[in-house]
Amino acid sequence: xxxxxxxxxxxxxxxxxxxxxxxxxxxxxxxxxxxxxxxxxxxxxxxxxxxxxxxxxxxxxxxxxxxxxxxxxxxxxxxxxxxxxxxxxxxxxxxxxxxxxxxxxxxxxxxxxxxxxxxxxxxxxxxxxxxxxxxxxxxxxxxxxxxxxxxxxxxxxxxxxxxxxxxxxxxxxxxxxxxxxxxxxxxxxxxxxxxxxxxxxxxxxxxxxxxxxxxxxxxxxxxxxxxxxxxxxxxxxxxxxxxxxxxxxxxxxxxxxxxxxxxxxxxxxxxxxxxxxxxxxxxxxxxxxxxxxxxxxxxxxxxxxxxxxxxxxxxxxxxxxxxxxxxxxxxxxxxxxxxxxxxxxxx
Numbered sequence: 001x002x003x004x005x006x007x008x009x010x011x012x013x014x015x016x017x018x019x020x021x022x023x024x025x026x027x028x029x030x031x032x033x034x035x036x037x038x039x040x041x042x043x044x045x046x047x048x049x050x051x052x053x054x055x056x057x058x059x060x061x062x063x064x065x066x067x068x069x070x071x072x073x074x075x076x077x078x079x080x081x082x083x084x085x086x087x088x089x090x091x092x093x094x095x096x097x098x099x100x101x102x103x104x105x106x107x108x109x110x111x112x113x114x115x116x117x118x119x120x121x122x123x124x125x126x127x128x129x130x131x132x133x134x135x136x137x138x139x140x141x142x143x144x145x146x147x148x149x150x151x152x153x154x155x156x157x158x159x160x161x162x163x164x165x166x167x168x169x170x171x172x173x174x175x176x177x178x179x180x181x182x183x184x185x186x187x188x189x190x191x192x193x194x195x196x197x198x199x200x201x202x203x204x205x206x207x208x209x210x211x212x213x214x215x216x217x218x219x220x221x222x223x224x225x226x227x228x229x230x231x232x233x234x235x236x237x238x239x240x241x242x243x244x245x246x247x248x249x250x251x252x253x254x255x256x257x258x259x260x261x262x263x264x265x266x267x268x269x270x271x272x273x274x275x276x277x278x279x280x281x282x283x284x285x286x287x288x289x290x291x292x293x294x295x296x297x298x299x300x301x302x303x304x305x306x307x308x309x310x311x312x313x314x315x316x317x318x319x320x321x322x323x324x325x326x327x328x329x330x331x332x333x334x335x336x337x338x339x340x341x342x343x344x345x346x347x
Contacts, residue, residue, distance in 0.1 A: 065173065066173050066174030066345075066346075067085065067086040067087035067090060067115070067169060067173050067174065068085050068086070068087045069085075070085065070086035070087075071083055071084070071085060071086070072084055072085070072086050072089045072118065072122070072133050072134065073131070073132040073133045073134075074089060074132060074133070074134055074135070074136070074144065075129045075131070075132035075134070075135035075136065076136060077136055081131055081132045086115065086118065087169060087173075088147075089118065089134075089144070090111055090114055090115055090118070090169050091147060091165055091166065091169060092144040092145050092146060092147065092150070093114040093118075093142045093143065093144055094107060094110050094111050094114060094165050094168065094169065095145050095147070095150035095161075095165055096142075096143035096144050096145040096150070097110060097114065097142060097143050097188070097317070098110045098317050100150075100154065100157070100161035100164060100165055101157075101161070102317075102320075102321045102324070103321055103324035103325055104164060104167065104168060104324070105323075105324035105328065105329055105330045105333065106317070106320040106321040106323075106324040106330075106333065107164060107165060107168035108168040108171055108172050108330035109315065109320045109324075109330040109333040109334050110168070110188070110315075110317065110320070111165075111168045111169045111172050112172045112175050112176065112177060112186075112330060112331075112334060112343065113177065113186040113188050113314075113315055113334065114142060114186070115172070115174075115175070115176055115346070116176040116177045116178075116183045116184060116186040116346070117141075117142060117185070117186045117187070118133070118134055118142070119176060119183050119346050120183040120184070120185060120186070121133055121134050121141060122134075123183070126140070128140050147162070150162075172330065174345050174346055175343055175344070175345060175346070176343070176344065176345070176346035177334050177338055177341050177342070177343055178341060178342050178343075178344050178346075179208065179209045179338070179340060179341045179342075183346060184209055184338060184341055185207065185210070185314075186314065186315070186338070187210070187311070187313050187314035187315075188314050188315040188316070188317060189309070189310025189311050189312055189313065189314065189315075189316060189317065190221075190308070190309040190310040190316070190317050190318060191215075191217050191221045191224060191290075191308045191309045191310065191316055191317070191318040191319070192215035192217065192264065192308050192310075192312055192316040192318075192319055193264050193265050193266060193290065193292040193307040193308040194214065194215060194263075194264040194265065195212050195213065195214055195215060195262065195263050195264025195265075195266070196211075196212050196213050196215050196264070196312055196313065196314065196315075196316055196319075196337065197212055197262065197264070197266050197291070197311070197312035197313050198210065198211055198212045198262075198313075199211075199313050201262065201266070201268050201278065201279070201280075202278070202280045202291075202311050202312065202313050203313075208339070208340060209338045209339050209340050209341045210313050210314055210338070210339070211339040212262060212263065212264065213336060213337060213339065215264075215316045215319035215322075215337075216319055216322040216323060216326070217316060217318035217319045217321070217322045218322075220318075220322075221308075221309075221318045223289070223309070224307060224308065224309075225305070225306070225307055226288075226289050226305075226306045227303055227304065227305055227306065228286055228287065228288055228303075228304040228306065229301050229302070229303050229304075230286060230301060230302045230304070231300065231301050231302075232252045232297075232300070232301070232302065235252070235255070235286075235302050236248050236252075236255075238285055238286065239255075239272055239273055239275075239285065240273075242285055243272070243273070243275045243277070245274075245275055246272060246273030246274060246275045247273050247274045248273045252297055252302070253297045255272060255273055255297075256270060256271070256272055256295050256297075256302075257270055257271030257272070258270075258271075259279070259294075264292065265292050265307065266279055266290070266291050266292040266308075266312055267279030267282065267291050267292065267293060270282060278291070279291030279292075279293070280311065286304060288304055288306050289306050289308065289309040289310075290306055290307065290308040290309055290310060290311075290312060291311075291312060292306060292307045292308050292312070293305060293306045293307075314337060314338065315333070315334065315337040315338070316337065319337070320333045320337070323336065330343075331343040
């Protein structure tokens, strides 16, 4: 029965009003002790929100509590070890690792991935820095920038961006990415050429939650397509220095074989002077932005044409932003990029 039908049936308005007032009075008398129990108001569903979460006015204070209660030891570039809260550390990581102009849900996904990565590092100390949980070397841990440096870089947008990153951290407070109940190795990178890369192709180890998945970014990514030009002599010197067993005595046009590529176009393996290299090894050797490349010889130079940026494993940051723009929430983004994982509170 819809609203109009309810108006046209039943008893008269006066009778309904009398009965209604009686019912309201009974409800107030019954619930009044509950509403004032212990001198503290009890939040109703309208205040809590549809999901039963914290009231808007207390969300930041409540949701920041877990990250604020954890202490992180950070090895700085000057060799000093600094202690700070996980909340403050995550601000520096998110500010350094992802553009603050990105969608809020993408920033929340980044905060959750960074938190998971940090907790896993804290639970599994490394000999690289035994006196610190994490460092600022991106080859070992995550990028980090102080709040002051980040706000200087942001200029007039400093207030907006600072609030946005703080919100992303607060609204994911204590949440991590788990696989079979344990924090995952939440690796991430900048942009993918249509698909992410299976971890086994890059690092040689099979990881169940680091599988190749489709990634929706594209031409909106700055420098999505790039080129690196090397002379024949430069290529020869670099290859023989790293792989002295390579045979580059023939014409340069035959130094590179036909690459084996995955579904997204990333090079899985390629023969270079008779030596089989992974796409990642070639990327490192010639300082390419990614392992999704083609190589051409023009008689003088080799031109590497590259798409995307980063190692390609785990969450693509530009892909996460594209998903957020399309309406995906941060947990949907994370469970897309980390196959079989769940987003749950970290212990």
